[in-house]
Amino acid sequence: MKLSDRKKKILQYVVDDYISTAQPVSSKVITEKYMQDISSATVRSELAGLEEMGYLSQLHTSSGRVPSIEAYKFYVSELMDRGQLTQAELGTIKSAFKGHADNMEKVVQNAVKVIAELTDYTSVAYTSHNANDKIVKLDIFRNKPNQALLLIVTEQTLIRDKFIEIPEMMSDAQLDDASRFIGRAFIGKELGEIMQMGEIIANEFDCYREIFNSVMSAIEEYIVKDNGEVATAGEGKILNHPEYNDSQKVQNFLSVVTSKDKLVELLKDNGDNIEINIKIGGEDSADMPKDCSLVTATYSASGVKIGSYGVIGPLRMDYQKVVSVLEGVGRILEDILNDKK
């Protein structure tokens, strides 16, 4: 069933108005605020049609209309005007990143901070542990008689440190030797590659088998179990929005937003090649809090996607603003990341 142009216009007005006022929208406000040229009775019959089609609903017979999840989806994909950042907002974004590009983690933290500030929603980001990441440096050195610190630095400048057990009778020189030996074999290789060739080359390391196994399991743990880092900002912003005056809802929301594991689940498979990915309503994904929207963008370095960032908030989200802020941050992020590489 196709929507007439007028129905589309009206639907857009309803969603716009509901997003900005959080109040059910009546035929009266549409004629008064947006369409002075037609009567409220006409709008009423159009609204009834839109309700029939599943785009709107009423809380009770004498309330205005509220958009359905389908309405938001349609709004975002076809109706919404693209927003423009003001000069001031652009300035805020730029200055948020000034002088903090020495450390990937900080860049991401600044990103979520400024996004939360500008949009007034909770902002989240995810950086993946990529199997394509290459090892740049590997070092093992003794900490106490039977323990050593394993240090792996990768190209994406992710650093992994982990204590591993070592045989107590091994001399420092032997440990050094083992470290160099394993380093020579692993440096320059991708993490995923190493995982695969594990069994094949294991026998080459026969004399240092124990250490070799520890290194392998550290790499495996890094890629498989501990699969990414997250950053968040503005967790409390959710309370600014009236749909979250129910403490149970807030708690649900916080339990996702403050749990690294849940956030990773939520963010890791997001929008492979699309710039902006919008997930509305949590019904399809078990990890998503109920009645939430997630708007994310991905960021890449050297053409490889390394993570995503965005906002999570109520269905009634100011998508227009959020999208423009994410795009703005994306442009600046790109500059920083490409400058670094």
Place this chain on the structure above:
Amino acid sequence: MKLSDRKKKILQYVVDDYISTAQPVSSKVITEKYMQDISSATVRSELAGLEEMGYLSQLHTSSGRVPSIEAYKFYVSELMDRGQLTQAELGTIKSAFKGHADNMEKVVQNAVKVIAELTDYTSVAYTSHNANDKIVKLDIFRNKPNQALLLIVTEQTLIRDKFIEIPEMMSDAQLDDASRFIGRAFIGKELGEIMQMGEIIANEFDCYREIFNSVMSAIEEYIVKDNGEVATAGEGKILNHPEYNDSQKVQNFLSVVTSKDKLVELLKDNGDNIEINIKIGGEDSADMPKDCSLVTATYSASGVKIGSYGVIGPLRMDYQKVVSVLEGVGRILEDILNDKK
């Protein structure tokens, strides 16, 4: 003014009852639940006395009494019974730490998780960047023509990575040389020590002055600016407590609990040598959320205090339970930390 024994008893009952029920306490419930041998009229006159002294207050003339901040302080220091952990709780604590001692960060994360779970309050922890921490390893290696990654590992197994600028015309061999040179001078020294001797030895490094300065400023930044790590768990637990049904209060609370900087401010100077430190009501400290209590314990390794952990929540907190959980976690933490060293 001294409190009679009976007044103390009554005050204790009022606080106990208020902590467990969250309802203003009347003279009737005291005689019925706690003191069947005297009449409510007697209790009423005692309550009036306690109110006079500033330990109790009423919301309105016909409500029961609520403890004041002073009452909580007095309760904690003199009235409260010491709690005992159940066998089940002890078991929960122990199993929370099983098999995760390979990484300091994870130990702390497990600590806050189990504390939040057992107490039902938000749990926070702080690990300081200690000026007494000794450098164990220092490494600099090139990343791109004019940038290198500086890697510093300290005894407390804190690792600091930072990109530093290097002269583009410097050869790899020269860089290696500089790295070894600086390493020899710094390894085994305390961070604070290095900061102090900075100017004195600067001229020794004349040929590598630029790199030397970068290393020094990285160390300085680490100790001075970025002074510690925090971990939190159960941020949403605050919503389980009826005094936080006001969204403004929740937001205030979350703005502290989710901000690393504010948490560091709050936790860094806590209770130098005391095992359990209780801060009630935020009026003395600007960083403390209003009407909150903070109960913390410190943890040490090799006799040096390296951080603190605890819970933050409403004034009406179950101090007894919180203290016993913190003590329980402390004992197990100690075992782990000493086993590691």
Place this chain on the structure above:
DNA sequence: TGTTAGCACTCTTTTGGGTTAAGTGCTAAC
């Protein structure tokens, strides 16, 4: 045939008063 004015209908929100319940402070007696 689409649009509109008018109106009855539904449901929520607000208002107000009257009752109930909780708890206190005071007084007089023990």
Place this chain on the structure above:
DNA sequence: GTTAGCACTTAACCCAAAAGAGTGCTAACA
């Protein structure tokens, strides 16, 4: 010093009435 008794205060509850918001329907109109 303790207690029973009672007047007083305040919040909480209930219920009914009124007001308000918004709709759907119908009949008239262009």
